[in-house]
Amino acid sequence: MLGVQLRSFGFAGTKDKRAVSTQRVTVFKQQASKLAALNKRLIGIKVGDFCHVKEGLLLGQLYGNRFTITLRGVSAESEDIIKASAVALGKHGFINYFGLQRFGSSSVPTHLIGAALLRGEWKAAVSLILDPREGEKNAISTVREYYKESGDIDGTLRQLPRYLVAEKAILQCLKRSPGNYLQALKAIPRTLRMMYVHSYQSYLWNHAASMRVQKHGFDQVVLGDLVYSKEEYKVKESFVAECEDVNDNNMDDYSNLDEISETDLPEERNIPVKVINEEDLKSGTYAIEDVLLPLPGSRVIYPSNDIGEVYRDLSQKDGISLTETAHKIKEFSITNMTGAYRRVFQKPKDFEWELLSYTDGTIPLAETDFDVIANSVKSKVREEDPTNGSKELPADSSAISVGGDMLSGKVRDEKINNEAGMQSEKSQSGGNAEESQMALKLSFTLPASCYATMAVRELLKTSTSVAFHKSLND
Structure with missing residues (x-):
């Protein structure tokens, strides 16, 4: 345009x-x-x-995000339980896991592709990207099956959806250079191909975080934990960001990534940390919210307690060394990455919650920023007159320009009134009345690279598995 x-x-x-x-x-x-x-x-x-x-x-200059989330159909034995859960989330926070967005929602998680790259198994990585997968749309499954059975690159490219950027890049390269799987992987836009390796880092971090909570709880610092060094550095919230996800919803949707491939992911932060010793425990200088875990790289240290072994054990099971590279391709090597640190527990900032009741599930329970602008029409329809004070504007002129688009305050008011009327009619018409349900409205701010889905998971105690999240759409 x-x-x-x-x-x-x-x-x-x-x-x-x-x-x-x-x-x-x-x-x-x-x-x-x-x-x-x-x-x-x-x-x-x-x-x-x-x-x-x-x-x-x-990319990477983001302090954080402000979220407003409305959970409908909330049920519990009593409202007090819901209220207590909301209060606990605001007070104690949540385990700062990387969310499902980091790993994709297909049956082939991106961290498995990342592990193959770190091992130098180029052909295996290409197969993981191209081969048929469970749970995909029939049209995509058909294309993948066609290529696996026929090896017909031209025929596959003609059928391939344009948003499957990685698959398209690989096939086009293999057409020019048959059998050159490394070159085919390098043909994937840099932002996307680096996401595979970053997702393996995140996979290790998530597992270590789970073990940290399982072994040592979530209410105290223990010997050997890592924390920001308060003596050397005053912690800034912006440093919890490592690298932005390529896509914040479905890693199978890579549309337009070929256009931004030259935009590198932001540098991973490396800030002063220290290992907790006996003196630190006695002084009580550090609290549980100070505890960190590393994203593997060449410039990070690991906890000196049993959690440090978690990283080594899990990576060794995957055939990956955290200190030595299996090949000479730097961009697919953990030892060539700086690494970073991430809080194990994250408290939401400016946390607010509200328990609502509703009967019509189609009526919004939260305002978007655009709604706020539209509603401001009501305050604009009275024009200040320097001689006679304020005066009412004609109904047909009660509109404001929002980025060049006209929003009529009158139409907006009628829409709101109609919605309210419909709600009222339903509540008064005996047999047609819908049963009142509860909704929990949450508003909070999180630093960059922290996931609101993980905050909601903590609140609802739900699974983070791909299968569970897909079931929500059924």
Whole structure:
């Protein structure tokens, strides 16, 4: 629509396509009026609040995200149980696991591909990416089966959905250089191929975090734990970010990644840490929220207690060394990565919760930022007159411009009133009345690379497995 390349745009992080999200985006040398005009053509997106800035945004410059999540159909033996769970989440936080987004929702988790890359098994990695998988759409399964049985690259490419970027890149390279599996893997956009290795780091971290809680609980620091060194560094929340996920919802959807392949993932942070000793335990200087675990790399240290062995044992079972590389390809080597540290427990910031009741599941229980703008029409319909005070504007002029798109306050009010009326009618019409249900509305802020899904998991005590999450869509 603008006639510019995707690299002209800058953003600090990706957002979940299933969410209604708001974020800052920069674009190089464009006029606000031209951008505002797009609102008449864009579907499912609005732009506005334009201003000039000296520099564009870069991936990784994100402090964090503010979430508003409404959980419908909440049930418990009593409201007190729900309230107690919400209070506990705000007070104690949650285990800071990497979420399902980090590993993908297919039957072939991305960390398995990452493990093959770290072992230098190029052909195996290619097979994991291309081979048929359980649970995929029939159209995709058919294409994968066709290639596995026929080896027909041209025929497969003609049928391959455009969003399967990795598969497309591999096949195009194998067509030019048959049997060169390493080169085929390097043909995958850098952002995407590095995601495979990062997901293996995350896999090790998640397992170590589970063992840390299982062996030592979640209420005290123990000998050998890692913490930020308070003597050397004042902790900043921004340092909990390691690298942004390529996609914050489904790792099988790689659309447009070929356009941003030259944008590297942000550098992994390396900040001063220390190992807890007896003196630290006696002084009580450090609390459980200070405890860290490393993402493997060449510049990190590991806990000196039994959790350090968890990393080594699990990676050895996968045929991977954390200190030596199995090949000479640096980008597919843990020893070539800096590594990073991540809090084991994360408390949500500015945590708020509200217990609601509703009867109509189609009526929103939370306002989006766009709703807030639309509702502000009511405060704009009265114009200040310098001589006579305020005066009412004509009904047909009670509209404001939102990024070039007109929103009628009158229409908006009628919509709200109609929804309220429908709700009221249903509650008053005996046989047709729907049973009242409870909903829990949560609002909180998390640092970059922390997952709201893991906070909700802690609240609901639900599984993080792929199978469970897929069942929610059935």
